[in-house]
Amino acid sequence: MDFRISEEQELMVEAIRDAMTRENLEPYFLECDRNHEFPQKWWDIISDLGLHSMFIPEEYGGDGEGAVSMFLAMEEMGRLGAPIYLFWEHVKVDDLQTDGTQEQIDKFMPLFLEGKSAFSQGYSEPSAGTDLSSNSIQTTYTLKEDGNYSINGHKHFISGATNSDYCMTLAKNSENPEELTLFFVPTKVEGARVEPMEKMGLNMEDVCDVWFDDVVVSEAAIFGGIGNGLTAASSALDYERLVDAFNAYGQALCAYEDACRYANQRLVQGRPITSRQLIRNHIMQMAMRIYTMRDLCLHFAWNKDQGILKREEASLAKQYCSEAANEVVDHAMQVLAGIGYCGSRVSRIYRDLRITRISGGTGEIQTLIATKQILRQYE
Numbered sequence: 001m002d003f004r005i006s007e008e009q010e011l012m013v014e015a016i017r018d019a020m021t022r023e024n025l026e027p028y029f030l031e032c033d034r035n036h037e038f039p040q041k042w043w044d045i046i047s048d049l050g051l052h053s054m055f056i057p058e059e060y061g062g063d064g065e066g067a068v069s070m071f072l073a074m075e076e077m078g079r080l081g082a083p084i085y086l087f088w089e090h091v092k093v094d095d096l097q098t099d100g101t102q103e104q105i106d107k108f109m110p111l112f113l114e115g116k117s118a119f120s121q122g123y124s125e126p127s128a129g130t131d132l133s134s135n136s137i138q139t140t141y142t143l144k145e146d147g148n149y150s151i152n153g154h155k156h157f158i159s160g161a162t163n164s165d166y167c168m169t170l171a172k173n174s175e176n177p178e179e180l181t182l183f184f185v186p187t188k189v190e191g192a193r194v195e196p197m198e199k200m201g202l203n204m205e206d207v208c209d210v211w212f213d214d215v216v217v218s219e220a221a222i223f224g225g226i227g228n229g230l231t232a233a234s235s236a237l238d239y240e241r242l243v244d245a246f247n248a249y250g251q252a253l254c255a256y257e258d259a260c261r262y263a264n265q266r267l268v269q270g271r272p273i274t275s276r277q278l279i280r281n282h283i284m285q286m287a288m289r290i291y292t293m294r295d296l297c298l299h300f301a302w303n304k305d306q307g308i309l310k311r312e313e314a315s316l317a318k319q320y321c322s323e324a325a326n327e328v329v330d331h332a333m334q335v336l337a338g339i340g341y342c343g344s345r346v347s348r349i350y351r352d353l354r355i356t357r358i359s360g361g362t363g364e365i366q367t368l369i370a371t372k373q374i375l376r377q378y379e
């Protein structure tokens, strides 16, 4: 098995490293995190590097890169402390290509190409998170006499909703509640309201409540076909879960490397703390997880690029990496000790990583999804 990456991929990784190191972005990330601001400067830098277009299909002006390249890009940006949880548009592009109509692809792809967030993903509601069945979803669509649909309801925890003009909204038919459908619903029109929520971390991104009060959309807004809402949402979640794993790993890598560098130079009783076996154990616990996460992500990214990624693999990657990454950052914090807690980027990563065990489907649900598929093989 050949684990080497291509020359183009190596050049891309080098270009990311050079640009981000040259710009010395860490003080900027610190400021954005403190002020709860989107890191536009970083976004523009990676735009110049072509990272917003690399995953767009060639026929729409992009480079048509796959999951392995996306992993490598996220790994390098994560290593350098970037808020890679924002680097999510390739998940939406993947989704759009799978279930979007030609009209929707033509409308949204140019926005992605410019590095804009074309739409947010609106599945969750106050009454519906893990359970997205029609019993829990309260948002409705009603077919009007003129053939348009009226959308009413409240979406909850919607990432990036203030920066997008549309929310891909899961709703049920008010006349036939079993029928769930996804619609691209505009969020900057009369009847729509978006409000950011308080949260523990992810300060450079907004997570919002979104309300719709008789927002009217046409048939062209239907995504994935009428009544196919849950199927379309589930197929989108497979790649999203893999990217959740990339995200968790990339951030943990930064904490791990910071902890290793710090351990080498921090003196206690005149000697580096690496001379202590208990500190070595923290390094080992982190390294085992970092190496395993990397191999797992690369393997499943490769599967994705071959079109053979299985549902259980995506869930397994998300579950393992979200747990392992949180453990890594905890070990890193222990090595950095006081300075880790007060004034290092490891404290930011500590806050930002916790969500990886919750959003995109909780750890408990990844366990249920993966084990269902795994046990089936042994019936």
Ligand SMILES: Cc1cc2nc3c(=O)[nH]c(=O)nc-3n(C[C@H](O)[C@H](O)[C@H](O)COP(=O)(O)OP(=O)(O)OC[C@H]3O[C@@H](n4cnc5c(N)ncnc54)[C@H](O)[C@@H]3O)c2cc1C
Pocket (backbone or CB within 6 Å): 120, 121, 122, 123, 124, 128, 129, 130, 131, 156, 157, 158, 159, 160, 199, 202, 207, 355, 358, 359, 360, 361, 362, 363, 364, 365, 368
């Ligand atoms: C920062 C953030 C960003 C988010 N971004 C988005 C977004 O962009 N779009 C979007 O649609 N949603 C988003 N979400 C919502 C996220 O996907 C949900 O929070 C998640 O799916 C869990 O739903 P819940 O919070 O309602 O928990 P619940 O579903 O109420 O679960 C509560 C607990 O019960 C457990 N549980 C539930 N069902 C079972 C079961 N059958 N078996 C065992 N245990 C179970 C869960 O694992 C959890 O531990 C985001 C959430 C956060 C916090």
